[in-house]
Amino acid sequence: MPNTVNTSPETSSGRPAKVQISGVQKYFRWEKKGVRQELLALDGVDLDLKEGEFVSVIGPSGCGKTTLLRIVAGLLPFDGGEVRIDGTPVTGPGRERAMVFQSFGLFPWKTVLDNVKMPLVIRKADPRVADQLSREFITKVGLAGFEDAMPHQLSGGMQQRVGLARALVTDPEILLMDEPFGAIDAQTRELMQEELMKLWSNSGKTVMFVTHDLDEAVALADRVVVLTRGPGRIRASIDVDLPRPRWDYDLRAEKGFIEARQEIWQMLREDLEYQRSQLAVG
């Protein structure tokens, strides 16, 4: 078994971390035929996200990367450790965070406009301001003209644009993205990645982006964090030193891209091979 490397990259510039995850431990517990079962999903995860940093979290399926994201979102209780945002411990969802979901999470009975407006309505924003802001963000994600469409009338890519507009409309400081483009076809996915880059650049937002797509992880992020297979721990943190903006050159042909990709692939492969050997034994 490979050694696990715990990397909690202390911010070199000395700026305080926007998101501090320290020693987070999570068990899943359930009952099967009256016998209590438990599974250690996350085993002491340490991870800091600097303000304005784009961090991809990648790992084999079942490594707990989505669990970690949901803990940071305040949607899931955990058993040990701490999550702090701007130094304040997380106890539930908060206004400074917004989430984009893998399955889009749109309300099928609401129009595009009402879906995007929802976070503002929940916060009891001025209806006129909410309306105007929502229309603005619908335009920003390229859906002008679809304000009154129902979600089921849109393609997967368009639905996730709505999900993105809904997350951005409250101007959150932290964007939590749970495999947002995982359910979208390959060509649309690349287009959406580029548009996400454009929306994010110069916004100063901190992004935690969970994915199982290696290319996507490297292409988007300032730093890729690799989790070990369950129970999830931080295995490595790899800086991606590629100039931004990344959409005006052939990113995937760049030496830095290929090297980072190779390094991470090597780690993921070791885990995959271990899993395969376990299957052969078991």
Place this chain on the structure above:
Amino acid sequence: MQAFLKDRLWIGHMAFAVVFLGTWEIYARVLDEPVLLPGPLAVGSALLTIIFDGSLLPALFESLRLLALGFTAAVLLGVGIGVTVGRYPLMDRTFSPYFNALYALPVVALVPLVLVWFGFGLTGRVIVVFLSAFFPILINTYTGVRDAPRDLIEVATAFGVSTEFGLLRRVVVPAAIPFIMAGVRLGIGRGVVGMAIAEVYLRLSGIGALISSYGSVFRTDFLLAAILPLPLLGIGLTKLFGYLENRVRYWKVSTTT
């Protein structure tokens, strides 16, 4: 309207009615026993008579008032209790077998009990209508609420909905609306049956009184004419609620077609 005309079923329904009524009329004339079987023309003329002599409409109005009272109570309590039971798994496990048992129980069997407990006044009759319509609404509501989409509950929570009432209002109940409407549509048909039962077996009133009184003097043509509004009422109300149901669930229908 165009879709209605294109619908071949409609032609089938009409053709069947013509054949059925024609056969009935011929058979009634051959039989020539108006007490046993009056023809459709005789029933039709009896219907016109009771419409114009002012005996049908007040009776119908009285029946509809009873239906409205019992049905409204059934919708309010069915949806209210359904949401509560559907939202809490413990209550679901505890009560749902009883609800299903009561759903299967014919309301006629309960009439003597209602009579003993509530008398044959308006209360007793409203309770019979209520019991008829209540269970399909209740069962559909709690099924819809129980199967509320967990992912959307999580979305709402992530965006700041923090109270149980907020989740009910923004996610659980809207998601259950198609189920609730299906229950209401089933409930209204059963409510009409309950209304007739209450008016015939509990105390003669409304349409039920009309039916009984013509039956007791062997005016079979008038008896059938008085029965006729009941299925028409059932069909009309079911169609109305079916239409409303399709309107609220169009987002669900169109995803599957």
